[in-house]
Amino acid sequence: MISMAKANRVSSVVVDRTRMLICSSPILPRTPPPTHLRPSMDLVPVKSFIPLSVKAFSTKSQPSSGGNGLPERVGFLGLGIMGSPMALNLIKAGHDVTVWNRTESKCDPLVSLGAKYKPSPEEVAASCDVTFAMLADPESAVDVACGKNGAASGMTAGKGYVDVSTVDGATSKLISEHIRATGALFLEAPVSGSKKPAEDGQLIFLTAGDEALYERVAPFLDVMGKSRFYLGDVGKGAAMKLVVNMIMGSMMASFSEGILLSEKVGLDPSVLVEVVSQGAISAPMYTLKGPAMVQSKYPTAFPLKHQQKDLRLALGLAESVSQSTPIAAAANELYKVAKSHGLSDQDFSAVIEALKPK
Ligand SMILES: NC(=O)C1=CN([C@@H]2O[C@H](COP(=O)(O)OP(=O)(O)OC[C@H]3O[C@@H](n4cnc5c(N)ncnc54)[C@H](OP(=O)(O)O)[C@@H]3O)[C@@H](O)[C@H]2O)C=CC1
Ligand SMILES: O=CCCC(=O)O
Numbered sequence: 001m002i003s004m005a006k007a008n009r010v011s012s013v014v015v016d017r018t019r020m021l022i023c024s025s026p027i028l029p030r031t032p033p034p035t036h037l038r039p040s041m042d043l044v045p046v047k048s049f050i051p052l053s054v055k056a057f058s059t060k061s062q063p064s065s066g067g068n069g070l071p072e073r074v075g076f077l078g079l080g081i082m083g084s085p086m087a088l089n090l091i092k093a094g095h096d097v098t099v100w101n102r103t104e105s106k107c108d109p110l111v112s113l114g115a116k117y118k119p120s121p122e123e124v125a126a127s128c129d130v131t132f133a134m135l136a137d138p139e140s141a142v143d144v145a146c147g148k149n150g151a152a153s154g155m156t157a158g159k160g161y162v163d164v165s166t167v168d169g170a171t172s173k174l175i176s177e178h179i180r181a182t183g184a185l186f187l188e189a190p191v192s193g194s195k196k197p198a199e200d201g202q203l204i205f206l207t208a209g210d211e212a213l214y215e216r217v218a219p220f221l222d223v224m225g226k227s228r229f230y231l232g233d234v235g236k237g238a239a240m241k242l243v244v245n246m247i248m249g250s251m252m253a254s255f256s257e258g259i260l261l262s263e264k265v266g267l268d269p270s271v272l273v274e275v276v277s278q279g280a281i282s283a284p285m286y287t288l289k290g291p292a293m294v295q296s297k298y299p300t301a302f303p304l305k306h307q308q309k310d311l312r313l314a315l316g317l318a319e320s321v322s323q324s325t326p327i328a329a330a331a332n333e334l335y336k337v338a339k340s341h342g343l344s345d346q347d348f349s350a351v352i353e354a355l356k357p358k
Contacts, residue, residue, distance in 0.1 A: 071096055074220060075124035075131030076115075077144055077151065078165070079106040081301070082191070083134035085198040086164070086224045091115055093223040100124045102140075121145070125154030125161070130217055132162045137309050138171040146178040157183030160213040164205070166190045166306070168242065168313040169235030176209060176234045185213035188234055190241035191225065195301040202226045206244075208237035239317060246314035246328045248285065249307050249348070253331040255286055256352035259293060269294045289349045298343075298350035307348035308335035 072095070076087040079101040090097050091113050098116040099107045100123075107117050118124045121144050125131045131151055135141040141163060145151050151161055152175075161179045163172065167190075176186040192204040203225035207214050214230050221228045231237050255276075262272040273290035276282060292299065311332040318325040338344075338354040 072130055072216075072220075073098065073128040075100070075118075075128035075151075076134070077101070077121050077124060077131065078134040078136075078140075079110065080134065080136065081195050081303070082164075082198050084110065085195070086132070086134060086203070087115065088113065089199075089201045089224050090220060095220070095223070098124050098128055120149040121151040122149045122154040125151040125159065127154075128159070130160040130162065130213075130220070132164055132220070135163075135165040136306065137165070138167045138313070141165045141167050142171060142174060145175045150178075152178040152182055155179055155182035155184040159184040160187065160210075160216060161185070162187045162189050162213070162217055164189045164191055166241050166245065166310055166313075167238055168316060169238045172238045173234050180210075185210035185216075186234065187213045187217065188237040189217075189221065189228075190237055192241065192244055193225070197226075198224070205229065206231060206237040206240045208232055209234045242310060242314040242317050245307065245310035246318075246325065249311045249314075249335065250327045250331040251283065251285065252289075252307075252348060253334050253351055255290070256293070256334075256349075256355055259290070259352060260355055289347070293349050293352055296353075298347040300345060300347045302348050303344065304335060304338055304346050304348040304350055305344035307351075308332065308339055311335060 074090055074095050074097050076083060076090065076097055076099045079087060079099060083101070084106065087097055087099055087110055091110060096116075097110070097114075098118055099110050100118055100121055101107050104117075104119075107115070111117050116127075118127060121131075121133075133141065133144055133151065135144055143150065145161065145163065155161060159182075161175075161184055163175055163186075167175075167188075172188045176188070179186040187207055187209040189205045189207040191198075192206065193202060197203050201224055205221045205225050205228040207221075207228060208231045211230060214228075218228065229237075229240070231240055258276075259269045259272060263269045270291065273286065273294060276290070277287045311328055315325060315329060315332060318328070334354050335348070335351055338351045341353060341358075343350040343353055
């Protein structure tokens with residue numbers, strides 16, 4: 001149901017597996033696993049492994065049924081800044097969507113537009129063919145997928161789970177293990193792009209995991225996004241997303257320093273924003289957020305707490321392969337200071353406040 005104009009714009013990149021094998025080195029954590037992955041967590045145990053044959057599932061690129069000749073029923077878990085517009089775009093495209101959110105009231109606008117509601121992730125997964133999840137962080141992603149009444153409890157062979165949250169590879173692998181143990185397929189698909197691209201169906205999906213599920217959910221990804229990358233085994237999508245957001249967090253910290261320095265030496269910071277936007281270091285992020293930052297305004301598109309989470313996870317990824325990342329480490333400290341100033345729920349551009357004298 002994607003428009004032809006949109007269909008022509010959507011691009012898909014499948015990274016060649018052979019090349020991935022040659023270029024990639026395994027990511028082996030050398031630090032203790034984060035607390036949400038330690039055994040004390042109240043997870044539903046992984047069921048005994050059921051070997052899967054991907055041939056049991058459709059590998060067509062534009063499938064329209066869940067294997068029973070009926071249209072795929074789509075579940076959506078997590079209706080925050082990103083999840084709400086993503087689910088809304090699926091509804092607008094005419095898909096059969098069932099939603100759940102921890103704070104139930106956030107489901108109401110979507111239900112009024114035709115979505116169904118179920119009171120737990122388990123019931124959403126049980127009633128849908130494919131379930132998407134857009135959760136805040138690794139802890140919530142694990143809890144919603146693998147905890148009590150979690151999605152894994154409602155999964156069976158033939159279904160699929162697509163986690164579009166930004167998490168680390170270890171978390172994604174844990175969720176994948178729980179989902180695949182039910183016989184269902186798993187795809188991680190974190191997104192690049194913020195609130196506006198989510199509203200406009202212009203996200204970039206960074207996917208990895210079961211390729212058959214990637215092919216099967218492609219029509220849904222194309223409703224919500226403008227391009228999609230298939231990167232290989234579970235963990236590769238998470239890694240790509242963390243590297244991108246590590247760069248973004250450092251860029252924003254550096255931009256903040258520049259704005260404040262320009263002001264202090266008597267320049268007009270608005271002119272700096274304009275100069276930057278015309279030159280080699282121009283970026284949509286600077287053009288979009290710079291004018292508001294100059295006015296000390298930070299309307300939330302990407303919450304600062306999530307940017308700090310991503311820097312923390314990216315630093316863990318770098319640590320796991322002994323890659324030096326001093327700029328990102330310094331930026332992370334700045335976001336931590338901003339959080340301590342109560343700016344967690346502001347846009348991440350509020351990191352500039354951490355550099356102002358208090
Ligand atoms: N905002 C952005 O620009 C982008 C964000 N992302 C990533 O997408 C994910 C979601 O981001 P965003 O929508 O901005 O975040 P929000 O903070 O707006 O939404 C977070 C969602 O997670 C739910 N949640 C949080 N904790 C729990 C929990 N313990 N159990 C169950 N549900 C929980 C929230 O439920 P409730 O409503 O009840 O609080 C809400 O639905 C994050 O991983 C983020 O890093 C990726 C790209 C862009
Ligand atoms: O994870 C958040 C990404 C925000 C963006 O890509 O603009």
